[in-house]
Amino acid sequence: MVHEQRLAAAQRAMSEAGLDALLIPPSADLRYLTGYDAHALERLTLLVLPAQGAATLVVPRLERPAAEAQAAGVAFADHADGSDPYPLVRAALGGAGGAFGGARAVGLGNRMWAEQVLALRAALPEAEQRLAGAVLAGLRLRKSPEEVAALRRAGQAIDAVHARMGEWLRAGRTEDEVAADIAVAMREAGHATVDFTIVAAGPNGASPHHGTSDRVIGRGEPVVVDIGGRMPDGYCSDSTRTYCVGEPPAEFREYYAVLHEAQRAAVAAVRPGVTAEAVDAAARDVIAAAGYGPAFLHRTGHGIGLDGHEDPYIVAGNTAPLEPGMAFSVEPGIYLAGRHGARIEDIVVCTAGGVERLNIIDTDLVVV
Missing domain, CATH: 3.40.350.10 (Creatinase/prolidase N-terminal domain)
Structure with missing residues (x-):
């Protein structure tokens, strides 16, 4: 029915x-x-x-x-x-x-x-x-409990792939090779389709939608991994974590800590009645206060469901208040052109009592 x-x-x-x-x-x-x-x-x-x-x-x-x-x-x-x-x-x-x-x-x-x-x-x-x-x-816009459950399953499936990243991500391999392994793992985790596999190492990480290339990953390089697809029921996954192959540069550790704080602040800001632009500001204010404001190049998030990008958009100018059942990404980033970049992305759902993260794998920097 x-x-x-x-x-x-x-x-x-x-x-x-x-x-x-x-x-x-x-x-x-x-x-x-x-x-x-x-x-x-x-x-x-x-x-x-x-x-x-x-x-x-x-x-x-x-x-x-x-x-x-x-x-x-x-x-x-x-x-x-x-x-x-x-x-x-x-x-x-x-x-x-x-x-x-x-x-x-x-x-x-x-x-x-x-x-x-x-x-x-x-x-x-x-x-x-x-x-x-x-x-x-x-x-x-407002997901039913059954739709939230479907998105939760999608989140668990993509979390399972991120948990295996150490199997594939290492110096000497190309971005394309790592992406191919990720695509296989996504299907093994239950995805019906693989919609995107961004593996962006070193300077490529400064391009938010880089994709992949035949570039060889070097030791000490940060790598942005943004992956998502559709489950058999049509509901989408989308999650980004940033890794480092060996010890990262000191500058990177410094701004990753800022990004980590910003992403957590934005997630914590989610609750009914808060505007979409206020969630964007919660992340952006932290990054700007640390001097990286111009390096945050995009909105904080997008809605997700049967489409990978749909309402609500978490962006300045969107004054719509959040309501229970709204599901969207929280994904601030910092991108330093010619050097490296970082992004942390969770899918969350606004609940009557606040917020539920549908991606629960750790957001700390992982050194592989």
Whole structure:
């Protein structure tokens, strides 16, 4: 019944927002509403959810068996290769025989392909196009206890991989080699997909989204390891720890201690009613006071769930108060260009009483 309840909640929310329908392509939104983990293809897959009445999933005919096996709470309409699928959308909105069903404003999935946006504009010229995220973000923002449990399992799985880092991280190996071992371990720990494996050694650690390379890791170098993926239920993991292969430079130990304090301060600041930007400030103020303010290059965190990055964003300017069930990263960093960098990242959830860390492996500097 979970997906039927979510579809009904989306219908209530879109009515309040003045939308007559949601049109949702393959995405985390589609999986959240129906349970269907659809492939994004050039063939149209689209959930048509009117504010009142039944939901219809428009699918390619060859994808219908998979859709029927996974999706709940919807009727199905399929289209053969070479046929125009967009009349099916009109029909699902109540336009039998080609007459339009009366929708004047529709919400499109935020990450819909441009070619589909334009095709829908031509198919539904009467309808104003808006973003569905204005409705769905509010539904997905507060995780249910079952969703928190799923994120907790994802956190445990990625913690298990970090706990093994000493098996792979050593001088003389390349970043690519270490990343390959991590990817295998992530699947062994229960991940269905490996979404990213950042292994950034020495000066590469000063680039927050470096990725990996064939650079050989040297003795005494700090290494930023940021890894994450999706579990079979679709919920994401994301955790960063910073290691050092041998004794680190004194300068690094100094600012790692600052970063450690900042990350702990931001986690401790999480509780209902505190704004997202106040959590960002809790980390940023510590780093700035130590003289490293310009070296903290990014926001403190991002929401997580069926998407790796979603609301709420923990950043200056976001005055939204935290509420129980909101799950997000707390990941301040310090990056010294041309030398090295460090980041510490936990996924946390705001609870009625404060905060729960979903990554519980130690955040102290680990020398391997």
